[in-house]
Amino acid sequence: MKIKSLLTNLIVCIFSHLALAQDEPRIIPEQLTDNIYVLYGGSGQGANVGLFIGKNELLLVDGMKAETNEKLLGIIRTISDKPIRHVINTHADSDHAGANSLFMENGATVYMQENAPFEGGRGNSYFKDKLTLVTDDQTIEVHATVSHSFCDALIYFKESNIVFMGDTFTNNWYATFNSGGVKGQFEAIDLALSLGNEQTKYVPGHGLPANAAGLLKYRKATGEWLSKVSELNRAGISVDEMVGNEELNRIKQDFIDDRTGATIPQARLKRFIERTISIDLIPKYPVDSETLKAYVGIYQYEDDTQEEIYFSEGKLFVRKKTPYQYISELIPQSDQLFHLGGSISMWLEFNPDGSGLTFLNGDETSTAMRAD
Numbered sequence: 046m047k048i049k050s051l052l053t054n055l056i057v058c059i060f061s062h063l064a065l066a067q068d069e070p071r072i073i074p075e076q077l078t079d080n081i082y083v084l085y086g087g088s089g090q091g092a093n094v095g096l097f098i099g100k101n102e103l104l105l106v107d108g109m110k111a112e113t114n115e116k117l118l119g120i121i122r123t124i125s126d127k128p129i130r131h132v133i134n135t136h137a138d139s140d141h142a143g144a145n146s147l148f149m150e151n152g153a154t155v156y157m158q159e160n161a162p163f164e165g166g167r168g169n170s171y172f173k174d175k176l177t178l179v180t181d182d183q184t185i186e187v188h189a190t191v192s193h194s195f196c197d198a199l200i201y202f203k204e205s206n207i208v209f210m211g212d213t214f215t216n217n218w219y220a221t222f223n224s225g226g227v228k229g230q231f232e233a234i235d236l237a238l239s240l241g242n243e244q245t246k247y248v249p250g251h252g253l254p255a256n257a258a259g260l261l262k263y264r265k266a267t268g269e270w271l272s273k274v275s276e277l278n279r280a281g282i283s284v285d286e287m288v289g290n291e292e293l294n295r296i297k298q299d300f301i302d303d304r305t306g307a308t309i310p311q312a313r314l315k316r317f318i319e320r321t322i323s324i325d326l327i328p329k330y331p332v333d334s335e336t337l338k339a340y341v342g343i344y345q346y347e348d349d350t351q352e353e354i355y356f357s358e359g360k361l362f363v364r365k366k367t368p369y370q371y372i373s374e375l376i377p378q379s380d381q382l383f384h385l386g387g388s389i390s391m392w393l394e395f396n397p398d399g400s401g402l403t404f405l406n407g408d409e410t411s412t413a414m415r416a417d
């Protein structure tokens with residue numbers, strides 16, 4: 046009874062501060078095991094952080110934004126004064142990886158999946174598919190996956206039976222499978238479920254830790270969401286009309302863990318529908334592999350920034366090579382025109398002779414010439 050009311054208080058505390066004035070934002074720690082904590086970031090603070098306390102050093106899962114670094118360190122210092130030697134990022138978004146350089150300046154190794162952008166949250170140690178760290182009787186497995194971004198990582202503390210999911214799982218918001226689509230979302234969740242068991246704690250990038258049942262509920266909502274948006278889209282219902290659809294509004298609530306008390310603003314629902322259509326439902330014009338492969342190469346814009354087009358598993362991708370490394374799938378709309386999957390309004394059109402391309406972002410266009 047006492048434990049339950051304490052927990053309720055903590056949850057109310059965590060989520061009431063999200064709605065409170067932003068002048069007094071707080072980061073709230075919760076102890077999950079003897080030596081693992083989660084530090085809840087709230088509105089304006091950044092994402093959830095994992096803290097592992099080793100015998101002589103600390104390891105973090107993500108480190109929030111640069112702006113909130115001092116506040117985060119202040120909270121960590123109330124728990125332990127050991128040095129922070131390792132930071133593992135779940136992906137590169139600034140609410141998770143924005144403080145990387147500050148940790149590195151203080152001697153930490155920051156691990157990221159190799160697709161992470163060159164700008165923003167950089168690391169100093171990269172892995173491709175899997176990374177395993179063993180420290181103080183704890184095995185930490187890091188598994189690459191593509192769901193929210195092209196550099197997602199699931200971070201599994203084996204002996205403690207905890208998986209940090211990053212934004213492949215966010216139970217106070219809707220799903221954000223912007224890079225991998227629903228297929229990627231399912232793969233990330235299935236991988237997480239395969240690592241753990243019924244007792245595993247799954248810590249979302251934003252929201253509260255869930256068990257396998259909570260993660261499965263979220264997976265189910267993802268599937269229902271896609272099939273309903275797909276059905277309405279096929280019937281020619283516009284995105285504006287879909288926003289008012291009762292069924293979609295019901296499913297939207299299923300992404301949320303009731304304990305968080307969160308709601309998804311109606312204004313964001315439109316964007317979620319648009320992104321779902323962009324990554325999962327936009328028609329794919331059939332283009333043969335040879336035509337696709339002919340576009341592979343480096344393209345240079347007038348401002349000297351570069352883009353790489355590459356081919357993988359039958360699909361074409363664009364990787365903004367400089368100044369950062371943003372990756373997107375190119376979904377064919379004709380032999381020459383491609384949509385950047387997961388974007389709202391980005392397109393790329395190749396010159397018929399392969400000499401260059403035009404990048405379209407809303408009303409803005411820029412051209413690049415073949416540089417290899």
Ligand SMILES: [Zn+2]
Binds near residue numbers: 092140251
């Ligand atoms: Zn996030």
